[in-house]
Amino acid sequence: MASTAGKGPIVLVGAGNMGGAMLAGWLKSGVAASDLLVLDPGPAPAMAALMAEHGVTHATAAPAGLSASMLFLAVKPQVMDAVLPPLKGLVGPDTVIVSVAAGKTLAFLEGHLGAAGMVRAMPNTPAMIGRGVTGAFANDRVTPEARASVHELLAVSGPVEWVDTEEKIDAVTAVSGSGPAYVFHLVECMAEAGRKAGLPADLAMRLARETVSGAGELLHRSPDDAAKLRQNVTSPGGTTAAALSVLMAEDGMQPLFDKAIEAARRRAQELAN
Numbered sequence: 001m002a003s004t005a006g007k008g009p010i011v012l013v014g015a016g017n018m019g020g021a022m023l024a025g026w027l028k029s030g031v032a033a034s035d036l037l038v039l040d041p042g043p044a045p046a047m048a049a050l051m052a053e054h055g056v057t058h059a060t061a062a063p064a065g066l067s068a069s070m071l072f073l074a075v076k077p078q079v080m081d082a083v084l085p086p087l088k089g090l091v092g093p094d095t096v097i098v099s100v101a102a103g104k105t106l107a108f109l110e111g112h113l114g115a116a117g118m119v120r121a122m123p124n125t126p127a128m129i130g131r132g133v134t135g136a137f138a139n140d141r142v143t144p145e146a147r148a149s150v151h152e153l154l155a156v157s158g159p160v161e162w163v164d165t166e167e168k169i170d171a172v173t174a175v176s177g178s179g180p181a182y183v184f185h186l187v188e189c190m191a192e193a194g195r196k197a198g199l200p201a202d203l204a205m206r207l208a209r210e211t212v213s214g215a216g217e218l219l220h221r222s223p224d225d226a227a228k229l230r231q232n233v234t235s236p237g238g239t240t241a242a243a244l245s246v247l248m249a250e251d252g253m254q255p256l257f258d259k260a261i262e263a264a265r266r267r268a269q270e271l272a273n
Contacts, residue, residue, distance in 0.1 A: 009057075010153070011068040011090055013083065015047045019074030021128040024049070025156030027054050037068075039087075055155040061076050067092030070150070075111075077101040077271045084112035091116050096146045098154075103271025106139055106166060119150050120169050122177040127157030131220075134160045135172030156221040171250055173265035182260065187212050 004110040010031070012019055015038050025037065033054045043051070051058050068090045077081050080101055091097065099109055106118045112178045119142060123134040134154045138147050147162075154160045163169060187208045194204030215229075222229060234240045249252045 005259075007065045007069040007094065008092065009037040009061075010072065011037045011039060012072045012074060013039045013087065014074035015043040015051075016056075016074065017128060018123060018127065019072070020044070020047045021118055021132075021157055022072065022123075022153070023056070024050060025127075025130060026153060027056070029156045033057075036186065037063075037066075049190045052200060062086050062090050064089065068095050069111075071095055071097045071152070072099060073099040073152075075099065075101060075151075077104050080108070080112075082102055084109070085182075089115050090098045096142060098150055102177060103170070103268045108272060115141070117143070117146055119147075120166060121150075121154055121160075122169055122172045123154070123157055124176050125130060125180050130157060132158040133176050135160065135163055135176060136160055137163050137166050137169050139166075154192060170265045170268040171261075173268045174261045178264045182257075183212060183216075 009025070012023055015023060019038075019040075020043075021035070027050070029270070033056045036056045038051060038056055038058045039060070039062060040047075040058065043058065048054075049057070059084070060104075066089075071087065071090055073080075073084075073087075088175050091113050093118075094142075096119065097109060097113060098119045098121055099122055101123065104120075106120060109118055110116070117139065119136055119138045121134050121136040123132045126132040127134070134157060136154060138150070142150070142178065150161075151160050159246060161172075163172060178256065187205075188207035191201070191205040194207060195201045200208070219226060219229060224232070
């Protein structure tokens with residue numbers, strides 16, 4: 001990755017799960033530690049050790065007289081009102097602000113930090129192992145060159161998908177941002193159904209867990225889409241077809257997911273207030 005020397009550091013605000021995953025990915029991909037500044041009042045021991053190992057500068061508050069080349073906001077949306085005002089001094093004329101906080105709009109960010117190039121991004125927790133996916137939207141103050149740099153920094157955690165309106169980020173949040181929890185709950189449901197079918201609970205959980213993780217890896221590696229992969233494992237009149245007749249019924253998984261995604265999207269909108 002290109003150095004930011006002479007343009008100010010990349011400032012990461014918040015070194016929790018998501019911020020820490022980004023930091024680890026940046027270091028692994030070749031971002032120079034000298035180009036990074038982490039602001040966090042109390043990083044976890046593992047994250048503090050990572051910063052110390054690589055020589056990343058850590059501070060508990062924004063230094064005076066410093067402009068960031070990029071300002072990554074990786075804190076919970078509920079604390080944004082308290083966290084943002086002290087950061088305004090870091091925003092110079094060329095600073096690009098990248099927020100990964102669910103629901104907080106660009107207008108909200110501008111209200112605290114002023115007009116600037118801004119990106120709303122929504123990664124998900126598999127970013128912690130480099131297998132996430134991120135949806136992103138940039139305002140018209142972000143130059144093509146800056147957008148490419150942001151893309152490169154976000155892509156250390158997995159693919160980056162750009163949307164053309166800010167409103168679509170709430171739908172991204174509902175589908176992929178919250179999506180890992182839906183998959184984990186699917187494992188719980190499969191395991192519980194297996195237990196009710198007579199399997200020991202621990203065996204049912206192992207079977208469900210390995211089935212879902214293996215199917216996900218197959219989906220990741222295969223050039224076929226999800227529908228084709230489903231069809232490949234479904235023999236006419238077989239056991240899979242019997243189960244899918246329930247899951248794909250009019251009152252099956254699709255309407256349930258429709259309601260779930262809509263509930264998550266509405267909550268993302270509510271977090272803007």
